[in-house]
Amino acid sequence: MSTLWRVADVVSSMPETETARTIGLRVNGLNGNLAGQHIDIRLTADDGYTAVRSYSVARAGMDETLEITVDELANGEVSPYLVRDLVVGDQLEIRGPVGGWFVWKPTDTNSIQLIAGGSGIVPLMSMIRAHHASENPAQFRLLYSLKSPEAGFYREELGTLGQESSKLTVDYIFTRKTPPGWPTAAQRLTAETLLANILPPDPTPDIFICGQTVFVETVAEWLVQAGYPTASIKTERFGGTGGTR
Amino acid sequence: MGIISSKFHGRRQSGNPALPPGQYQTESFPVLTAGPAPRIPTADWEFFITTEAGQRHAWSWDAFMALPQTDIHTDIHCVTSWSRLGTSWRGVSLDTLFENVETSCEFTTAHSYGGYTTNVPLPDLLGGRAWVAWEFDGAPLERAHGGPARLIVPHLYFWKSAKWINGIELTRGDDPGFWESNGYHIHGDPWREERYS
Numbered sequence: 001m002s003t004l005w006r007v008a009d010v011v012s013s014m015p016e017t018e019t020a021r022t023i024g025l026r027v028n029g030l031n032g033n034l035a036g037q038h039i040d041i042r043l044t045a046d047d048g049y050t051a052v053r054s055y056s057v058a059r060a061g062m063d064e065t066l067e068i069t070v071d072e073l074a075n076g077e078v079s080p081y082l083v084r085d086l087v088v089g090d091q092l093e094i095r096g097p098v099g100g101w102f103v104w105k106p107t108d109t110n111s112i113q114l115i116a117g118g119s120g121i122v123p124l125m126s127m128i129r130a131h132h133a134s135e136n137p138a139q140f141r142l143l144y145s146l147k148s149p150e151a152g153f154y155r156e157e158l159g160t161l162g163q164e165s166s167k168l169t170v171d172y173i174f175t176r177k178t179p180p181g182w183p184t185a186a187q188r189l190t191a192e193t194l195l196a197n198i199l200p201p202d203p204t205p206d207i208f209i210c211g212q213t214v215f216v217e218t219v220a221e222w223l224v225q226a227g228y229p230t231a232s233i234k235t236e237r238f239g240g241t242g243g244t245r
Numbered sequence: 246m247g248i249i250s251s252k253f254h255g256r257r258q259s260g261n262p263a264l265p266p267g268q269y270q271t272e273s274f275p276v277l278t279a280g281p282a283p284r285i286p287t288a289d290w291e292f293f294i295t296t297e298a299g300q301r302h303a304w305s306w307d308a309f310m311a312l313p314q315t316d317i318h319t320d321i322h323c324v325t326s327w328s329r330l331g332t333s334w335r336g337v338s339l340d341t342l343f344e345n346v347e348t349s350c351e352f353t354t355a356h357s358y359g360g361y362t363t364n365v366p367l368p369d370l371l372g373g374r375a376w377v378a379w380e381f382d383g384a385p386l387e388r389a390h391g392g393p394a395r396l397i398v399p400h401l402y403f404w405k406s407a408k409w410i411n412g413i414e415l416t417r418g419d420d421p422g423f424w425e426s427n428g429y430h431i432h433g434d435p436w437r438e439e440r441y442s
Contacts, residue, residue, distance in 0.1 A: 044247035100427035220281035
């Protein structure tokens, strides 16, 4: 049952960026998870106070391990602890993985367009890894919108996969700062740039969008206006919880 | 007792009796939707209730706005663990909408523009516990939050409060809706922590 709290051992911990960390967890009895799912993490302070947060799985293992990547939120309650204090050998509690909607299965045959804003890359990376490890020949294309090159997660791996894999294309949009020698200036994502860097609407790809609320809303809106069917677009929102209205 | 993380101190809100187990309080209003937000002009909007006998009760926007309106002050609890306390809405009670509806069904499926569905037992919709709301914080409900109107069933997790509500279908059985078919609990009571299936 996915509703039970289980103990997870921290088996690896690697900085991903200046503010993010990839944490490997081993859970007895965990038997695989679907790419795109999330887990709930429960922390208990020494006086019994608990806090629960959800994190997307970054690597959907077929065994008793999984990885998450946590981006530290400035006013976060749980993320600063996970990024700054948690070390290999520690334990915490997890529930899940859960989710049956924002997921990719190796049996899915459609071509896939992934659109990530910032830390929204996490569940999409899980799909890229699962796709790469499978025999599934469907085309995957990732559009990764980033403030700066330094903010990117999984830079080396995405670089290698994008170069070597015939079934994955990776495109970047830099909104504030570009890598040296980048052909275009840093710019806010526009509908034109978006549409120029994704799979065309015919044949319709399955589209997964993940990022901050405003990013997700804006991108989904542009896609619908450009003729991508609403039913082909799946969204998930991340990070800061947005406005008060 | 769980695993103690000695360096974890947290924010200690969980002493608040208004917070269900495992929830934390936020002042913001996160948006969580499975796909793009539909765009429904009020001129094209309607709200229906269909019964097992094939009866269809329907209200246009104007007819709906002519019904008695209620101010609702309530706490809302999202299954993703955030709760927002003391939110203000305005809308029409489901008691008003069901006044002339004859049924022996005990279950319903709420249908939204855009295809979203969620199942809610009829008793959870009646008795002053559910509304079709079109105003939030004194302003028309924004499209991202389900405007022009959404269902509000605040005593259940907020995925039951279907955005872009189009109507209620009375059903003989408790048939799972969208999230209920995708790993989430069939009922969704936050006080019992009915999160996942």
